[in-house]
Amino acid sequence: MNEYKVLVVYRTKHGSTRRYAGWIADALDADIVNGEENGWEQRLSEYDTIIYGGNLNESGINGIAKFRARTGSHPDQNIVYFAVGSFPPSEDTVVELVNANFPEHLRSQVKLFHFRGRLDFLGLGFWEKFLMRGFQKRLLEREKKQGFRTETDNELLMAFEQEMDWSDKTTIQPLVDYVKAFMTPQQLQKTEQAAAARMAETEKREEQEARDWEEEQKRREALFLERQEKEKEGKLRRLNKKQRAQYEENKARRESMEQAEAEKTGDAEEDFTSEDDYSDFYDEDEKRD
Numbered sequence: 001m002n003e004y005k006v007l008v009v010y011r012t013k014h015g016s017t018r019r020y021a022g023w024i025a026d027a028l029d030a031d032i033v034n035g036e037e038n039g040w041e042q043r044l045s046e047y048d049t050i051i052y053g054g055n056l057n058e059s060g061i062n063g064i065a066k067f068r069a070r071t072g073s074h075p076d077q078n079i080v081y082f083a084v085g086s087f088p089p090s091e092d093t094v095v096e097l098v099n100a101n102f103p104e105h106l107r108s109q110v111k112l113f114h115f116r117g118r119l120d121f122l123g124l125g126f127w128e129k130f131l132m133r134g135f136q137k138r139l140l141e142r143e144k145k146q147g148f149r150t151e152t153d154n155e156l157l158m159a160f161e162q163e164m165d166w167s168d169k170t171t172i173q174p175l176v177d178y179v180k181a182f183m184t185p186q187q188l189q190k191t192e193q194a195a196a197a198r199m200a201e202t203e204k205r206e207e208q209e210a211r212d213w214e215e216e217q218k219r220r221e222a223l224f225l226e227r228q229e230k231e232k233e234g235k236l237r238r239l240n241k242k243q244r245a246q247y248e249e250n251k252a253r254r255e256s257m258e259q260a261e262a263e264k265t266g267d268a269e270e271d272f273t274s275e276d277d278y279s280d281f282y283d284e285d286e287k288r289d
């Protein structure tokens with residue numbers, strides 16, 4: 001019995017496509033390679049199925065032309081594609097993506113799957129930010145025209161303020177099932193055994209990564225607050241006597257007003273110190289600096 005061999009080739013800009021490629025490779029006990037590396041095209045004839053995945057950029061699948069040029073001499077192999085973008089996948093988007101990425105004579109044979117990845121405006125490069133600003137403008141214009149914001153548009157607009165991650169491991173299942181359907185029962189059994197061990201390993205690693213990420217976020221937040229506090233102290237030290245007296249007076253007045261308000265509404269005790277208390281002095285300070 002020959003083993004059924006699968007190769008996953010991917011290209012990514014910010015990592016979501018690599019993540020999907022890893023999940024797919026685990027589930028099919030496949031080899032995995034970054035499409036930007038060299039050498040994999042010489043080994044193509046070893047594989048029964050080649051899966052190519054790329055991130056979406058202005059409807060284009062990253063690296064697809066290069067991939068097709070490299071695999072052109074292996075027409076017998078079963079080739080499956082996947083694209084990772086920020087729009088929710090649907091049958092319509094798959095048709096649009098096939099039309100945008102393949103010549104007309106190939107479209108009816110193309111097997112393409114569409115997954116949703118991650119979008120983080122603040123982490124993009126200059127040119128990507130520029131393009132995304134245009135996209136944001138189009139979304140806001142659409143909202144203005146129709147008088148409401150759709151749920152998808154809302155999620156996409158949120159990515160301009162915070163990282164949005166829609167990656168979902170379970171969505172690879174149709175692709176995995178599609179490839180498994182080519183395997184003999186013995187090949188399938190062998191693949192599934194090996195895949196189970198790999199998937200468990202990845203799950204353990206991802207859980208640890210999630211914990212590390214949370215720790216890192218907490219550490220960054222604490223560092224940020226500490227720096228803010230130090231900056232505040234430094235600026236206060238630089239105030240002259242009169243300014244300091246004025247600041248203390250403003251602060252005391254503000255605190256007593258807020259305290260009175262809190263007692264009236266029955267709110268719990270809060271920290272009422274506000275940047276506003278000495279923001280005037282900051283401005284003067286900065287002018288002097």
Ligand SMILES: Cc1cc2nc3c(=O)[nH]c(=O)nc-3n(C[C@H](O)[C@H](O)[C@H](O)COP(=O)(O)O)c2cc1C
Nearest residue numbers: 012013014015016017055058059085086087117118
């Ligand atoms: C400049 C730019 C253009 C994009 N164009 C599309 C697009 O046409 N369709 C889509 O669904 N997502 C689009 N996206 C979103 C990315 O495809 C999405 O963030 C994806 O998860 C990125 O994959 P990666 O993390 O592997 O690089 C675009 C993102 C950027 C920055």
